[in-house]
Amino acid sequence: MNEPKPIDWSKLRGDFPILGQQINGHPLVYFDNAATSQKPRQVLDAIRRYYEHDNANVHRGVHELSNRATDAYEAARARAAKFLNARSPEEIIFTRGTTEGINLVAATWALDHLKPGDTILLTELEHHSNLVPWQMVAQRTGAKLAFIPITGDEGTLDLSRLDAQLADGVKLLSLTHISNSMAVVNPVADICARARLAGVVTVVDAAQSAGHLPLDVQSIGCDFLAFSSNKICGPTGMGVLYGRRELLEKLSPYQGGGEMISKVEYFKTTYNVPPHRFEAGTPHIEGAVGLHAALDYLDAIGRDAIFRHDQELANYAAERLAEFKGIRIFGPKRGRAGLVSFVLPNAHALDVATMADQKGVALRAGHHCNQPLMAKLGVPATLRASFYFYNTRAEVDRFIEVLRGVVKLLGS
Amino acid sequence: MTIEKLTSNFELLGDWEERYGYLIDLGKKLPGLPDADKVEENRVHGCQAMVWLRMSRDTQNPALIRIRADSDAFIVRGLISVLMILFDGKTADEITAADVKSVFSRLGLDQHLSPTRKNGLFAMTERIRTLARGLAIEQNVANN
Ligand SMILES: Cc1ncc(COP(=O)(O)O)c(C=O)c1O
Numbered sequence: 001m002n003e004p005k006p007i008d009w010s011k012l013r014g015d016f017p018i019l020g021q022q023i024n025g026h027p028l029v030y031f032d033n034a035a036t037s038q039k040p041r042q043v044l045d046a047i048r049r050y051y052e053h054d055n056a057n058v059h060r061g062v063h064e065l066s067n068r069a070t071d072a073y074e075a076a077r078a079r080a081a082k083f084l085n086a087r088s089p090e091e092i093i094f095t096r097g098t099t100e101g102i103n104l105v106a107a108t109w110a111l112d113h114l115k116p117g118d119t120i121l122l123t124e125l126e127h128h129s130n131l132v133p134w135q136m137v138a139q140r141t142g143a144k145l146a147f148i149p150i151t152g153d154e155g156t157l158d159l160s161r162l163d164a165q166l167a168d169g170v171k172l173l174s175l176t177h178i179s180n181s182m183a184v185v186n187p188v189a190d191i192c193a194r195a196r197l198a199g200v201v202t203v204v205d206a207a208q209s210a211g212h213l214p215l216d217v218q219s220i221g222c223d224f225l226a227f228s229s230n231k232i233c234g235p236t237g238m239g240v241l242y243g244r245r246e247l248l249e250k251l252s253p254y255q256g257g258g259e260m261i262s263k264v265e266y267f268k269t270t271y272n273v274p275p276h277r278f279e280a281g282t283p284h285i286e287g288a289v290g291l292h293a294a295l296d297y298l299d300a301i302g303r304d305a306i307f308r309h310d311q312e313l314a315n316y317a318a319e320r321l322a323e324f325k326g327i328r329i330f331g332p333k334r335g336r337a338g339l340v341s342f343v344l345p346n347a348h349a350l351d352v353a354t355m356a357d358q359k360g361v362a363l364r365a366g367h368h369c370n371q372p373l374m375a376k377l378g379v380p381a382t383l384r385a386s387f388y389f390y391n392t393r394a395e396v397d398r399f400i401e402v403l404r405g406v407v408k409l410l411g412s
Numbered sequence: 413m414t415i416e417k418l419t420s421n422f423e424l425l426g427d428w429e430e431r432y433g434y435l436i437d438l439g440k441k442l443p444g445l446p447d448a449d450k451v452e453e454n455r456v457h458g459c460q461a462m463v464w465l466r467m468s469r470d471t472q473n474p475a476l477i478r479i480r481a482d483s484d485a486f487i488v489r490g491l492i493s494v495l496m497i498l499f500d501g502k503t504a505d506e507i508t509a510a511d512v513k514s515v516f517s518r519l520g521l522d523q524h525l526s527p528t529r530k531n532g533l534f535a536m537t538e539r540i541r542t543l544a545r546g547l548a549i550e551q552n553v554a555n556n
Pocket residue numbers: 034035096097098099100127129130176178179180205207208228230369
């Protein structure tokens with residue numbers, strides 16, 4: 001193997017047309033990547049090329065354009081399988097995003113299998129997308145919810161009682177890989193292995209990890225894994241649900257409609273095989289095409305390198321933020337993912353984010369769809385700066401400088 | 413303070429920092445609400461900060477409407493102060509007729525008035541107007 005060439009991050013940044021602009025007269029510093037990432041020209045071009053040359057509906061026509069659209073759509077599926085190291089493209093279901101992926105598992109596997117008294121195990125870190133669907137399932141099936149606790153402001157999971165928790169009637173475990181507010185990277189392979197020993201089906205929410213670190217569903221050993229395209233340079237409204245083939249084959253359909261059938265009569269239908277069984281209606285073809293280009297783009301950089309880059313920025317930001325008196329910084333001291341959440345004393349997150357925006361710095365303020373976690377930490381809201389590979393140390397410096405000005409203005 | 417005075421104060425301020433600084437000062441001076449009034453029924457939703465609003469008829473002159481509001485964020489408190497100058501102690505008709513939009517745009521704060529902004533200003537304005545209409549109807553009923 002050759003030594004990998006050093007990566008020219010600033011050249012990569014040049015692929016993102018949106019980043020060159022001014023906001024309120026200041027250069028944009030986009031630090032809201034955990035909510036959505038920006039898109040490189042390569043992805044925009046792929047979508048444009050698809051519409052200019054190949055657009056038609058998939059799996060339906062015999063004409064040339066329909067064949068091309070179908071090929072493009074299925075090529076994206078194969079690409080996604082490779083991205084996750086799934087055993088085959090049949091294990092890849094296209095969705096609207098992480099939320100739909102989790103809801104699909106909830107509406108199929110969980111409703112089919114859970115009975116009163118069964119337990120769904122989650123963690124205290126979960127995004128509403130990986131909490132509310134299970135509350136709904138619990139209500140309909142009579143199953144209970146239980147939570148793996150966190151250890152405090154660092155946000156790491158307390159796994160000391162995991163085996164005992166798993167043994168307590170748990171049928172399904174769903175957990176996030178990386179916390180969108182605590183920047184914790186959970187040891188999902190270890191947790192899934194212990195769950196498998198206990199006969200528990202596992203779901204991994206990879207919304208914050210896909211596109212940020214190498215993902216291999218076989219070495220993680222999960223049964224399901226969901227992510228969103230929009231957070232990893234791909235188009236919005238698109239997502240991937242990986243499902244282990246053995247489970248998908250036995251799964252009930254999700255929504256009914258075209259594409260998901262093999263034979264329809266007036267009173268009954270035979271369903272299509274996976275993954276098509278779970279993709280009713282005309283799919284987001286342009287989304288698949290754009291996602292394909294995004295996955296190519298990310299892998300050309302290397303997800304290992306991306307993780308190291310983002311982690312370095314996050315560590316640097318956390319170190320600079322520690323200069324603020326009385327600040328409370330969340331997340332682990334070591335092994336932080338590429339984001340940092342914090343609370344400034346006597347400064348409301350909304351005030352800070354509103355004024356930072358006046359200086360062109362895009363931050364997220366709020367509960368980050370983690371209301372129960374915020375309640376547990378005893379804060380109404382936090383500020384969050386989240387990074388991607390096109391962000392720079394100079395931007396972190398700028399962010400700190402802007403923050404100083406804001407704190408001064410707030411007189412806190 | 414009158415809205416004319418506020419506008420001319422704002423015009424004297426140069427950049428956004430001075431204007432936000434002024435808004436934050438207004439916010440800090442806002443009397444706010446006692447904790448007992450910071451309850452769910454007074455909550456105004458649609459804001460990332462907490463916002464509470466109470467409206468009642470003036471005890472001396474029931475034709476006038478009194479407004480008290482509070483928030484845990486200073487900018488929101490500042491925006492509340494502006495709304496108070498516009499609306500507090502006015503009649504329901506004056507409240508419904510006030511051109512909030514043009515006032516905020518003269519202050520250079522109109523961007524905050526959009527329903528998609530999460531600062532609660534839009535929601536508060538709507539709430540004040542709805543409650544004012546309700547109080548006006550009660551008042552008419554009482555007078556007839
Ligand atoms: C950890 C986590 N899970 C789930 C989601 C939901 O993703 P989407 O809204 O794209 O479905 C997010 C998005 O913020 C997230 O950060």
